[in-house]
Amino acid sequence: MKTAKLTDSEYLVKAGKIIRARQMTKIEKLFEISLPGGESLDHEPGQFVMVSIPGVGEAPLSISSSPTKRGSFEIVIRNVGKVTNALHKFDTGDTVGIRGPFGKGFPVQILEGNDLLFVAGGLGIVPLRSLINFVIDNRRDFGKVTILLGCKTPQDMLFGDEVDSWSKRLDVNFDITVDRCEDPDYKGNIGLITKLIPGVTLDPERTFAAVIGPPVMYKFVLIELLKKEIPERQILVSLERHMKCGIGKCGHCQIQNYYCCKDGPVFTYEQIKDKKEAL
Amino acid sequence: MQYQVLKKINFNDFIASLAKIEKVVAPVARGYNTFSFQEVKNGQDVAVKYIPTILPPKKYFFPQREKLIEFNKNAGTFEALLEYEKMVIFGVHTCDLAGVQCLNMVFSDKPKDINYLVRKNKIIIIGLECNEYCDQYASCKVVDNHLPNGGYDLFFTELNDSFIVHVNTIYGDELIDKTRLFNPAEQIHLDQLEAVRQKKREIFKEEVKVTHNDLAKLFDKSFDSKVWDDLDARCVGCGNCTNVCPTCYCFDVLDNMNLDFNTGDRSRMWDSCQNEPFAKVAGGENFRKTRGARQRHRYFRKFKYPVERYSRYFCTGCGRCTRTCMAKISLKETINALVDSKEEQK
Ligand SMILES: Cc1cc2nc3c(=O)[nH]c(=O)nc-3n(C[C@H](O)[C@H](O)[C@H](O)COP(=O)(O)OP(=O)(O)OC[C@H]3O[C@@H](n4cnc5c(N)ncnc54)[C@H](O)[C@@H]3O)c2cc1C
Ligand code: SF4
Ligand code: SF4
């Protein structure tokens, strides 16, 4: 057996330096990461990276920052297992391995000039934030913008300050709901995110909806969006799958004939509506 | 000359002289009716008549475990690497040639897999014709792999007292030159080859109740078939069927830390879509929770999805999955059951 060095391997990682770390909730931590030499990640909103720790392993994680933010990018890690747990022990100054960006993100050129309806449930805000901030940074290139958010309790809301600033903008329609709240002074909505959709006024022909949330959320949200007569082609979802390679080879992420990592993770509803294992 | 002839009495010398030039692997008998590709030094080691080996030659192209990168944690360095070995594989049946062709398509699909593509070019393939069926489990005719469709450097067909050898590449030609045991084929050999092929056309018949072209259509309508419920009840989820399959290429990526707790590697290892956690995500959802859904996925990955992506079946008809299954799940029976259940629906 011989070995040779490869300079063009898809598995080669770059050393990503954590330049900022922030514990957001008990189980969610944010890292801002820069690549060697200030190299730009050059991603599209909706894409993901493979983040790794030598000796522990890799995990696919959404890029949460907008490509309009240069010089570094952000990820948010929920602590659920081996790699994510080890990542939570990392801090500013530490180095992680980065591969990517991977996958098809949101088709921003197609979205330009149209009205946008964002629907994010739970951790879905993490990837959707990349597109939301991209749109806000290029606000005049888009039509009406509506943001609907949902999470378990007010304490679980990620990016609270940023969400606050979105809610205060005059050029953004904003609404938020929580599943439950024990605080008697809380004046906001309580209930599922699906309840926010009927109240939104929109022109279905020129509206694109971008929806990200846990699998259970999709079915109910999609029904509401279809009731609003948004064309199937204009409803965009991002699907989560087990991913090991990120490049359409390892088979883990397969949804019928699609590889979620390569053909997605962003799909139109039209693409997946007949795929039985998709939702 | 495109066709050469090797006398059978020279076969041992051929393998021996080949083994002096390069590592040679070939089918070797491993107990009753069991064979595996192993290194050989001499023609006597080679099982010229054999049924498909336990593992297909895939193991040389896409090893069970392969290092992708090496790291040094303290130094913060990562290096991508390629492990390869030059070799000649002798005795690859047409089904397994097709298997390698399938893998070639997958790993050259963009983004290209450099590890696979470089390694494959270090391997010389010598095919070997099956003049008759290996056993009742094979279904190579329905997927059109009973006759050679390329994918080799040299291709051997056994005649009465010789092998006629099709020379397909310059690498094959070089071996002919270097071993100096071959003579150009004469008309009589070509006639004998044609006779072998003619006889094969009579013996090899579509092994299932559906034709080559209708096989893909069958799977267009079979997603909700009851047949998958039957497999769900029988399959034990061991993953043997995918491990032995020449066209299964799913893998896991794993880190391995050396005992210095500083250096180590990231490797890929064969994985199986039949394992329960294969498609499970962090939220707890499993997109193919039942063994029936996972079996269906295996069949659809042979007869439908690759047809859409690569315009070919990813079943070579080798029969390995059926031979190995302890639950006696048979590929031919499953296809026939799908045909029958479609008839019932009508
Ligand atoms: C495109 C994409 C984007 C994602 N974005 C984010 C994000 O922004 N933030 C975040 O916190 N999480 C995200 N995830 C989920 C994250 O990848 C998993 O939580 C992580 O891989 C779990 O690894 P682990 O070693 O900690 O878990 P393990 O200890 O290995 O297992 C815990 C659970 O995670 C599942 N899991 C394990 N490995 C993977 C894998 N490679 N891919 C998917 N699931 C896996 C297991 O089936 C198990 O249910 C994303 C996943 C995908 C596919
Ligand atoms: S079909 Fe047979 S070989 Fe394959 S996983 Fe099921 S029991 Fe194992
Ligand atoms: S599915 Fe079975 S018969 Fe077909 S190539 Fe794989 S192991 Fe051989």
Ligand code: FES
């Ligand atoms: S993650 Fe490997 S094929 Fe998609």
